[in-house]
């Protein structure tokens with residue numbers, strides 16, 4: 196195990212009806228906030244009205260900025276920054292999924308900066324400060340509710356890029372599993388794939404002697420595997436959603452990566468897909484992750500065999516570890532298909548071949564490699580995309 200520092204200060208407020216506490220939580224930071232949300236699901240579900248009631252009761256003034264799209268856009272971030280500056284807003288409340296939270300984080304880091312906030316996403320500048328944010332989560336998926344990340348798409352060139360800063364962790368996140376009851380099945384499945392990917396990006400490591408975090412990863416994966424089929428059949432099963440929602444946060448709050456090197460190549464490749472084709476992030480991962488696994492598993496057959504036996508109950512023969520490794524990958528793909536996800540680029544409807552372009556964008560014209568487990572160059576990424584074609 197490697198040396199590490201673990202500090203995750205996000206206050207998690209978990210459970211039924213907890214959104215009614217939002218006013219009193221926000222009032223600890225500011226009496227005037229930006230209320231940021233997405234395309235309208237929160238209005239349909241009644242959450243919007245409950246948030247307004249709680250803010251009003253706590254004497255908090257708010258300005259609204261809705262319209263965040265999945266794969267959140269830089270143009271709306273610019274609008275939010277201007278709104279905050281013009282109205283002296285000091286706190287941002289994000290109500291929605293990863294896209295809304297990431298957009299809020301981008302606004303938060305853009306307000307105190309004189310230049311264009313995109314500078315941070317292309318490593319042209321380093322952010323020094325950010326407004327505080329708080330969240331009410333409506334979909335277990337991205338883990339942004341307790342993460343340091345924000346991923347934004349710049350419509351100029353369709354670049355999707357992340358930033359990571361400790362100061363971007365939300366001050367509080369309200370997690371009421373009942374808010375997920377209204378999710379479309381496809382979004383449930385996309386969220387599941389993203390949560391699993393966050394765990395697997397950490398699981399496939401070259402660091403030795405990390406048995407505790409291996410087992411925490413395996414348990415969290417099994418939670419998703421066990422309970423996602425339950426909520427697909429019974430969308431209002433609170434107990435199952437509670438397991439999934441907490442697993443989604445634990446998967447990406449950095450606990451599972453403590454003391455170990457991580458990978459993240461599949462995420463970087465997927466960001467090129469959702470940047471260009473505007474596919475849901477989880478769906479892109481369900482296509483890329485299995486292809487990545489088939490491409491790299493020989494680097495550490497034992498680790499893949501452990502994944503297969505402990506997570507997927509594959510029968511292991513000491514004489515044929517490679518067979519177990521491949522069976523684990525097959526069962527992962529099979530699970531993705533069973534919950535309604537695409538597992539090939541063809542399934543995603545991507546039939547043109549912009550592999551060179553995506554691989555070049557991801558590796559900055561082959562000057563950088565992706566991934567900590569097996570470093571991948573431009574040609575490796577082209578090959579993985581070709582394997583994912585289907």
Ligand code: NZQ
Nearest residue numbers: 233234235236265292293294333336337339342344377378
């Ligand atoms: O916009 P609305 O109308 O709210 O609809 C959303 C959206 O269409 C809908 N939805 C959310 N909650 C709902 C609901 N519909 C009905 N009932 C509810 N309770 O679901 C759709 C998807 O929402 P989105 O926020 O895009 O989903 P998700 O949470 O999966 O976020 C995806 C984004 O997060 C980024 C991804 O790249 C992607 O852009 N990520 C952020 C990370 C981070 N900040 O740490 C890490 C991740 O790896 C990921 O890259």
Ligand code: ZN
Nearest residue numbers: 337389392393
């Ligand atoms: Zn992700």
